[in-house]
Amino acid sequence: MAGERMLRMPSCLLKPTRVMLSHKPWALFILIFVFVSFAYIKLYSNIWEDPKSRGPPYGLSAEISCAHYVPSSLNIAGGPSPSTGSVFFVETSEQTTPSYLFSCSVESAARAHPASRVVVLMKGLAKENASLPKHWAFSLMSCFPNVEIQPLDLTDLFSGTPLKRWYMWPLRHWEPHFLPVLSDACRIVLMWKFGGIYLDTDFIVLKDLQNLTDALGIQDDDELNGAFLSFKPKHKFMELCMEDFVQNYNGWVWGHQGPKLLTRVFKKWCSIQTIKSMSCKGVSALAPEVVYPIPWQDWKKLFEPVSALELRKLLKNTYAVHVWNKLSHGTKLEIPSQALLAQLYSQFCPATYTKMKQDSEELSRHAV
Numbered sequence: 001m002a003g004e005r006m007l008r009m010p011s012c013l014l015k016p017t018r019v020m021l022s023h024k025p026w027a028l029f030i031l032i033f034v035f036v037s038f039a040y041i042k043l044y045s046n047i048w049e050d051p052k053s054r055g056p057p058y059g060l061s062a063e064i065s066c067a068h069y070v071p072s073s074l075n076i077a078g079g080p081s082p083s084t085g086s087v088f089f090v091e092t093s094e095q096t097t098p099s100y101l102f103s104c105s106v107e108s109a110a111r112a113h114p115a116s117r118v119v120v121l122m123k124g125l126a127k128e129n130a131s132l133p134k135h136w137a138f139s140l141m142s143c144f145p146n147v148e149i150q151p152l153d154l155t156d157l158f159s160g161t162p163l164k165r166w167y168m169w170p171l172r173h174w175e176p177h178f179l180p181v182l183s184d185a186c187r188i189v190l191m192w193k194f195g196g197i198y199l200d201t202d203f204i205v206l207k208d209l210q211n212l213t214d215a216l217g218i219q220d221d222d223e224l225n226g227a228f229l230s231f232k233p234k235h236k237f238m239e240l241c242m243e244d245f246v247q248n249y250n251g252w253v254w255g256h257q258g259p260k261l262l263t264r265v266f267k268k269w270c271s272i273q274t275i276k277s278m279s280c281k282g283v284s285a286l287a288p289e290v291v292y293p294i295p296w297q298d299w300k301k302l303f304e305p306v307s308a309l310e311l312r313k314l315l316k317n318t319y320a321v322h323v324w325n326k327l328s329h330g331t332k333l334e335i336p337s338q339a340l341l342a343q344l345y346s347q348f349c350p351a352t353y354t355k356m357k358q359d360s361e362e363l364s365r366h367a368v
Contacts, residue, residue: 064139085196098137104349195233202325
């Protein structure tokens with residue numbers, strides 16, 4: 001039954017299906033293409049985030065005591081300052097059950113930027129003034145006065161940009177990599193419209209990122225990554241990124257609208273052939289250790305034990321750590337442990353870490 005529900009064609013396609021079958025044979029090919037795309041997207045949306053990484057269901061301690069998890073001594077009581085840029089997180093799927101890593105990303109950013117608004121935009125939230133879903137992560141994130149959790153209105157976000165027509169094309173949602181491409185689109189538009197800092201929801205922030213202005217990070221030998229972006233509003237570089245997004249669009253190749261786009265634009269911006277750590281016309285390509293200290297090829301190191309000395313040495317020049325959730329989400333993290341990732345949780349998002357330990361102990365008791 002679950003398989004049948006997942007692959008059931010929506011009613012809006014039934015009438016076109018009958019019409020197409022009554023016409024030329026090539027219409028059958030279009031029908032098959034649309035159906036397979038629909039099935040792919042449904043499957044993709046189900047596996048995009050591993051259920052094990054989401055944390056416990058609603059029923060397990062959904063309410064959080066801020067006094068217990070976030071000590072009042074934390075120096076964020078004054079709230080954000082309007083003079084500093086915002087930190088943005090975006091969830092383009094309909095998910096409203098944030099994972100431990102999602103919570104840690106937001107918490108670590110809120111702690112590292114007490115004078116900045118940390119804005120979490122989620123497509124799955126109701127657009128009216130409705131209360132947040134009953135889930136522990138929303139309660140925990142709301143403990144921080146500089147965190148704002150808001151619905152993601154994509155039509156409004158893309159209005160006034162070259163991406164509006166791209167987004168409004170009816171068949172866009174059937175593309176195989178639509179969700180990550182949509183995320184790629186959101187981040188460059190956010191940076192162009194509002195400026196500030198954009199972070200993927202699989203970052204753990206160690207230091208204030210506001211000093212890294214008009215910058216993005218190198219992820220490996222010859223490619224930039226947009227998981228971290230920091231730009232002033234209406235920056236010409238972001239404008240060129242929006243233009244390239246539309247003019248050279250290819251939603252069928254993984255990364256073409258993300259890392260490859262940023263790499264293409266930066267090479268043209270600087271008139272270079274190879275990416276290296278540098279500053280060019282006011283835009284900086286940061287060395288890998290700044291925000292990508294663990295290369296994606298070595299993501300398993302996140303789950304290996306390290307000493308406190310090794311950890312300090314590793315993170316000496318690092319502002320944030322990208323966890324590469326697309327690769328690492330299915331790997332079990334022992335809590336507590338000396339694993340690199342566990343130590344990052346413990347130090348930089350202690351409220352989330354406390355919740356993880358509490359849930360782990362409660363689940364262990366239930367298993368006995």
